[in-house]
Amino acid sequence: MTRPVSGSPHGGGQNGPMSDPTDSELDFVDEVAAFFAREGLPLISGRVIGWLLICEPAEQSAAELADALAVSRSSISTATRMLTPSGLVEGVRKRGERQEYFRIAADGWSRMLESRYAKTTAFRHVTERGLEVLDGASPQRRERLSNVAELYRFLEGELPTIWARWEQHRIGPDRRKGLGESRPSS
Numbered sequence: 001m002t003r004p005v006s007g008s009p010h011g012g013g014q015n016g017p018m019s020d021p022t023d024s025e026l027d028f029v030d031e032v033a034a035f036f037a038r039e040g041l042p043l044i045s046g047r048v049i050g051w052l053l054i055c056e057p058a059e060q061s062a063a064e065l066a067d068a069l070a071v072s073r074s075s076i077s078t079a080t081r082m083l084t085p086s087g088l089v090e091g092v093r094k095r096g097e098r099q100e101y102f103r104i105a106a107d108g109w110s111r112m113l114e115s116r117y118a119k120t121t122a123f124r125h126v127t128e129r130g131l132e133v134l135d136g137a138s139p140q141r142r143e144r145l146s147n148v149a150e151l152y153r154f155l156e157g158e159l160p161t162i163w164a165r166w167e168q169h170r171i172g173p174d175r176r177k178g179l180g181e182s183r184p185s186s
Contacts, residue, residue, distance in 0.1 A: 021051070021068050025051075028054060029047050029050035029051050029054075029069070030047065031050070032046055032050030033047040033049075033050055034046070036049060044075050044078070045079040045082050045083055048065060048079045048089070048102070049088065049089070049104070051069055052089060052103060055068065059094075059102065059103045060101060060102055061099050061100070061101050061102075062076045062102070065102065086108075086111070086115060087107075087111030088104065088105060088108040088112040089102055089103070089104060090104075090105040110170070114163070117155075117159045120156050124149060124152035124153055124156055127145055127148050127149035127152060128149055130145045131146060131149060
């Protein structure tokens with residue numbers, strides 16, 4: 001099937017509604033899906049993320065997502081229910097409309113990673129409890145768990161600094177330059 005090119009009279013442009021995704025766009029969507037599948041996410045959830053990263057308009061109804069990705073609405077429903085708790089994808093409603101639209105949250109990637117980082121301390125506690133359970137066991141038996149506990153202790157100490165640097169970068173002048181805005185002349 002030949003798909004229209006974005007920006008063509010039949011495709012999505014910046015001002016018009018999106019029609020069928022192009023083959024290149026679907027290749028990108030599938031690449032994103034494969035990446036997230038390696039992280040344990042179902043392919044359809046990864047495809048939703050991929051499409052929401054590039055679709056126009058940025059907000060898509062479940063029907064629009066299902067149509068663009070050629071999947072059932074129930075698959076979209078399952079995927080969006082899985083993606084919204086992390087904060088990466090958010091559901092929004094337009095005034096006067098009953099249906100929900102989905103989009104990548106403006107700070108969704110940051111919120112998703114922040115949520116993961118917040119679990120570092122909790123898992124460190126789990127590993128330390130495991131080391132208590134293995135108290136008196138041979139060093140060889142404790143080694144795997146000890147290595148994991150050490151990693152999580154390290155991450156717990158380092159991640160706050162990395163996160164603070166990210167927040168400064170995100171709001172700093174280099175961010176404006178990266179978005180194509182020019183810096184004021186001195």
